[in-house]
Amino acid sequence: MEDFAGLAVSLAFSVGASLCGGWWTLRRWSQARHLLDTPTSKIRSAAQGYVELYGVLEELPEVQVHGPLTGKPCVWWRFRIEEYQSSDNKKRWRPVESGTSEAWLRLNDGTGECLIDPRGAEVRPVVREAWEGNLRHPRGPARTGFLGWLSSGKRYRYVEERLHVGQPLYAIGDFRTLGGGRQGLDLEAAQRAVIREWKGDFAGLLQRFDNDGNGHLDETEWNRVRLAAQLEAEDRHRQVSAQPAMNRMARPGESRPFILANAGEDEIARGLYWQAAAGAVLCLCGALATAWLLGIRHF
Structure with missing residues (x-):
């Protein structure tokens, strides 16, 4: 053994x-x-x-x-x-x-x-x-x-x-x-990143986009969130590109x-x-x- x-x-x-x-x-x-x-x-x-x-x-x-x-x-x-x-x-x-x-x-x-x-x-x-x-x-x-x-x-x-x-x-x-304007923009990925960032402060998200004040976001309000996130992503990309x-x-x-x-x-x-x-x-x-x-x- x-x-x-x-x-x-x-x-x-x-x-x-x-x-x-x-x-x-x-x-x-x-x-x-x-x-x-x-x-x-x-x-x-x-x-x-x-x-x-x-x-x-x-x-x-x-x-x-x-x-x-x-x-x-x-x-x-x-x-x-x-x-x-x-x-x-x-x-x-x-x-x-x-x-x-x-x-x-x-x-x-x-x-x-x-x-x-x-x-x-x-x-x-x-x-x-x-x-x-x-x-x-x-x-x-x-x-x-x-x-x-x-x-x-x-x-x-x-x-x-x-x-x-x-x-x-x-x-x-x-x-x-x-x-320097050299990096491209993946708009969908940038939009999702902005939305994830906003979800971190969900109370602030509701305050901005919950128009009827019922405590949740319906489909119309989510569409407004997505559009605002897209515009925010494009604005951030322009700022970075200008550096x-x-x-x-x-x-x-x-x-x-x-x-x-x-x-x-x-x-x-x-x-x-x-x-x-x-x-x-x-x-x-x-x-x-x-x-x-x-x-x-x-x-």
Whole structure:
């Protein structure tokens, strides 16, 4: 019975490794193909949808961003703090804190500007600093007295990655232009959205359109609601269209990659192919281990 239980556990690991390796291979291969098959666009003439851009990072004057561990000015950061632990002959670095900036980025390619929402992106910055210290937070005040004595034996490792103004940036994701008269109007969808908004304040809706005061809207009154909602949707669209065009990039709705990197497209794709190859090796090893384990019991 124990042999069967051990075999079952081994099979679970080998099958899991094979499946995870296969999934990782397909995912990374697909991402590499998306990068290489998507042509580079200029911001001024980019189509709406999934696009690839090259440009230079610029500062957003209204947003002041600094690295949380170093205090250095930047436009985006990611950090990790680990504590060194040693117990029962086991030594390891245990993550204790991490974080990622959500500040928007501004990309300029010489033809226009695009604001980028980095949430959900795979960000690959070239600037990476790593060091060690004995404070829980490297910018915190030095501990003195009894607390300083208690913490003197602790070791921490800090990692901070940053994007800076003036750096080149490769970006691939979902591109949309708001304002400037470029977006179309789905009148029925916009009308329904206005009606849903008005229904949120049903008392106000009755006050505006319940002419006979009976506490509900009949068909004639609902027709007036629909007409008013249509006119409101058209007016809102005109107001948005009159605003200056604003380009934005964000995470795609599908499973397509959303990548922001200081490296070029070919370098990123090459790394993805290597990761796909590693996944294929893991998948093959898992499959061979599964076949060998099954052969033991002659299933």
